Amino acid sequence: MKHIIQQVFHSGKFIVGFVILAAVLLIVIVYPLLIKDAPLAIIGQGTFFPPGTYVNAYDSLGSPKYILNLEHAAAKRIASKLSDDDRLAMQEWLVAAGIPENEIDISNTEQLLRQWENHYDPQTNIAGMTNAKRNYYIRLNASLKGLLSTEGAIIAVKNADTGALEETGDVVAQSDYVNIGQVANVRRLPLGTDNFGRDVLTELVAATRVSLQIGFVAGIVATLIGLTLGLLSGYIGGLVDDGIMFITNLFTVIPSFVLLILISFSIGQEKRGAVTVAVVIGFTSWVWTARAVRAQVISLRNRDHVNLSKLSGHSLVYIIFADILPYVASYVVMALILQISSGILAEAGLSILGLGPKTTEVPTLGLMMNWAMIYQAPVLGKWWAYLPVLVTIALITFSMNLMNTGLDQVFNPALRD
Amino acid sequence: MAEERKVCLRGSKLTKVFGLGRQKTVAVDHVDFSFYEGEIVSIVGESGSGKTTLAKMLLGLLNPTEGEVYFQGKKRDIGTHKKKKEYWKNIQAIFQDPFSSYNIFHKIDSVLLDCINMRGGRKFSHTKKVEMMTEACGFVNLKFEELTNKYPFELSGGQMQRLMIARIFLLKPKILLADEPTSMIDACSRATILDMLMQLRKEIGMTIIFITHDIGLAYYVSDSVYIMEHGKFVESGTADEVILHPQEAYTQRLINDVPKIYEEWDLSTV
Numbered sequence: 001m002k003h004i005i006q007q008v009f010h011s012g013k014f015i016v017g018f019v020i021l022a023a024v025l026l027i028v029i030v031y032p033l034l035i036k037d038a039p040l041a042i043i044g045q046g047t048f049f050p051p052g053t054y055v056n057a058y059d060s061l062g063s064p065k066y067i068l069n070l071e072h073a074a075a076k077r078i079a080s081k082l083s084d085d086d087r088l089a090m091q092e093w094l095v096a097a098g099i100p101e102n103e104i105d106i107s108n109t110e111q112l113l114r115q116w117e118n119h120y121d122p123q124t125n126i127a128g129m130t131n132a133k134r135n136y137y138i139r140l141n142a143s144l145k146g147l148l149s150t151e152g153a154i155i156a157v158k159n160a161d162t163g164a165l166e167e168t169g170d171v172v173a174q175s176d177y178v179n180i181g182q183v184a185n186v187r188r189l190p191l192g193t194d195n196f197g198r199d200v201l202t203e204l205v206a207a208t209r210v211s212l213q214i215g216f217v218a219g220i221v222a223t224l225i226g227l228t229l230g231l232l233s234g235y236i237g238g239l240v241d242d243g244i245m246f247i248t249n250l251f252t253v254i255p256s257f258v259l260l261i262l263i264s265f266s267i268g269q270e271k272r273g274a275v276t277v278a279v280v281i282g283f284t285s286w287v288w289t290a291r292a293v294r295a296q297v298i299s300l301r302n303r304d305h306v307n308l309s310k311l312s313g314h315s316l317v318y319i320i321f322a323d324i325l326p327y328v329a330s331y332v333v334m335a336l337i338l339q340i341s342s343g344i345l346a347e348a349g350l351s352i353l354g355l356g357p358k359t360t361e362v363p364t365l366g367l368m369m370n371w372a373m374i375y376q377a378p379v380l381g382k383w384w385a386y387l388p389v390l391v392t393i394a395l396i397t398f399s400m401n402l403m404n405t406g407l408d409q410v411f412n413p414a415l416r417d
Numbered sequence: 418m419a420e421e422r423k424v425c426l427r428g429s430k431l432t433k434v435f436g437l438g439r440q441k442t443v444a445v446d447h448v449d450f451s452f453y454e455g456e457i458v459s460i461v462g463e464s465g466s467g468k469t470t471l472a473k474m475l476l477g478l479l480n481p482t483e484g485e486v487y488f489q490g491k492k493r494d495i496g497t498h499k500k501k502k503e504y505w506k507n508i509q510a511i512f513q514d515p516f517s518s519y520n521i522f523h524k525i526d527s528v529l530l531d532c533i534n535m536r537g538g539r540k541f542s543h544t545k546k547v548e549m550m551t552e553a554c555g556f557v558n559l560k561f562e563e564l565t566n567k568y569p570f571e572l573s574g575g576q577m578q579r580l581m582i583a584r585i586f587l588l589k590p591k592i593l594l595a596d597e598p599t600s601m602i603d604a605c606s607r608a609t610i611l612d613m614l615m616q617l618r619k620e621i622g623m624t625i626i627f628i629t630h631d632i633g634l635a636y637y638v639s640d641s642v643y644i645m646e647h648g649k650f651v652e653s654g655t656a657d658e659v660i661l662h663p664q665e666a667y668t669q670r671l672i673n674d675v676p677k678i679y680e681e682w683d684l685s686t687v
């Protein structure tokens with residue numbers, strides 16, 4: 001036994017797969033210990049906030065101020081307000097107004113703004129310009145006002161009685177900085193929020209956990225059913241074999257995913273918890289394990305070590321558990337790994353069709369995909385709502401398949417390269 | 418002399434057919450035989466003649482398609498697990514291939530302990546059991562101290578086969594079916610294994626049914642010989658009768674196939 005495990009950990013593929021899976025498991029276990037937010041809590045008002053660090057603007061006003069004189073601060077500020085499209089539009093207007101094109105340098109913000117200030121006149125009509133375009137320039141011009149100003153912003157508070165603005169005396173200068181650590185409310189959303197305004201990362205971790213659980217339960221259910229039927233049908237043979245093979249053939253003929261959809265549908269949304277879905281998945285995917293185990297057992301049951309065990313007076317149960325099971329164990333472990341990964345995929349498939357676990361309790365990877373699809377995240381380019389989910393699913397199945405290939409090479413020396 | 422010999426195992430029209438229809442193989446074809454107590458009986462035949470299949474039927478590991486086995490004069494009844502276990506206290510086997518005869522997940526100790534348990538020694542003290550195992554290993558020139566906690570696959574083929582004999586030593590069955598016990602091991606170990614079997618027979622007085630494809634070996638060890646061809650016994654009788662005066666061309670061919678080293682026996686048949 002120790003020997004086999006040692007050998008398994010000499011297989012590069014197995015190790016890579018194992019490390020990836022262990023890392024995923026570790027994150028899934030450790031993350032909720034560190035961040036105790038409810039995974040399905042709606043925190044964002046609005047949909048699909050992009051990933052980033054969210055600093056409370058109100059709190060940052062009251063935080064201690066530090067003056068930093070940084071070289072390109074002003075340029076960066078202006079640049080962030082003046083997009084490349086705006087610059088091109090400005091150039092277009094200026095050229096139309098008679099400025100020679102070679103005098104305009106749109107990468108030189110200061111010069112461009114000065115030229116704009118000197119020449120722009122909302123009254124001037126340029127031939128061929130649509131009304132919409134003119135309004136765009138008026139808006140652009142308004143937003144550029146004060147862009148070059150170096151004055152600070154004055155903070156004023158509304159007097160509750162008179163409604164008049166009263167200056168607090170606080171002036172936020174352009175060179176004022178706050179330390180993010182000293183702002184009371186800062187929220188990191190490394191993967192932004194989803195369509196409901198939920199933190200995608202927290203949700204993803206919770207979903208991965210539930211999906212892994214579903215995969216494990218489905219895999220174990222499928223393997224247990226398949227193993228038991230395979231052992232009985234292979235070892236006992238005769239009528240038992242005929243009966244079991246009849247059921248197995250029935251399940252083989254009906255595609256398991258169709259069966260899965262039918263069963264999930266007939267259970268109904270209300271009763272479809274994560275565990276139920278897992279059991280249903282397991283119940284529909286044991287067929288190949290049963291067939292493969294049966295085939296192996298049939299070739300094992302006539303082996304001499306089984307005969308010797310019989311001659312030593314051992315019972316049927318003992319022989320199945322001690323003389324047959326250990327010989328198929330390596331195969332069963334491999335089948336289990338595949339069943340787990342296909343269980344995770346099956347859940348995702350079901351959920352995308354809207355037949356997954358009911359949505360109010362727990363997230364799963366499939367449900368997250370479902371939500372992202374319904375709210376058109378791919379169309380809107382909100383990649384953070386679905387890409388991390390896809391990557392997680394891919395990573396888990398990839399790692400498991402890798403482990404499986406590694407095991408295969410250990411157990412079937414003919415495949416070793 | 419014939420009167421005092423008791424039949425211990427008798428077969429009548431024993432048949433085994435594998436597969437159905439076109440795939441049908443008649444491995445053993447209506448064989449009749451009587452094996453006498455205390456004898457060494459050899460069953461000789463070329464590869465695929467059905468020797469192992471016959472042995473498995475005698476052991477009750479395969480159900481005959483047709484025919485009956487009589488054990489100690491009575492029709493053999495091994496319908497239940499209990500009856501089977503009782504039968505297997507009387508008849509044991511050494512298989513053809515020692516490498517596949519052991520469960521690779523079980524230690525050597527458990528192989529021997531099974532035998533002690535089978536003989537009703539389940540309640541013996543640990544020291545007593547170790548003593549018995551040591552004695553059995555000693556009988557076949559193995560050191561139990563070196564074997565304990567080892568796995569069978571850590572032994573050589575010859576050692577494995579000797580361990581099989583140690584098993585028989587502990588079980589002390591009335592009948593031993595030895596299915597080519599020396600075919601998978603080197604010539605040197607072969608002689609040792611045969612010697613040990615003979616010695617064991619002397620000690621516990623059992624009947625040995627010795628299966629081989631080597632007619633020279635059969636002549637060397639056995640009292641009576643059965644020649645098997647395509648699932649049928651084509652010739653039988655005492656070793657001298659069959660091998661010194663073969664009636665069948667098949668037997669003659671088997672004799673001629675014997676390598677030159679047995680020439681002294683060959684010469685007598687020419």
Ligand SMILES: Nc1ncnc2c1ncn2[C@@H]1O[C@H](COP(=O)(O)OP(=O)(O)OP(=O)(O)O)[C@@H](O)[C@H]1O
Pocket residue numbers: 302435436442443444462463464465466467468469470471513630
């Ligand atoms: N379980 C089985 N299923 C189908 N056919 C079998 C089976 N076991 C044996 N046979 C067939 O029965 C015939 C006799 O086989 P058997 O093993 O008894 O031969 P043998 O005399 O022991 O040969 P060897 O000297 O090579 O061991 C062979 O043709 C073999 O193919």
Ligand SMILES: [Mg+2]
Pocket residue numbers: 468469470513596
């Ligand atoms: Mg054989």
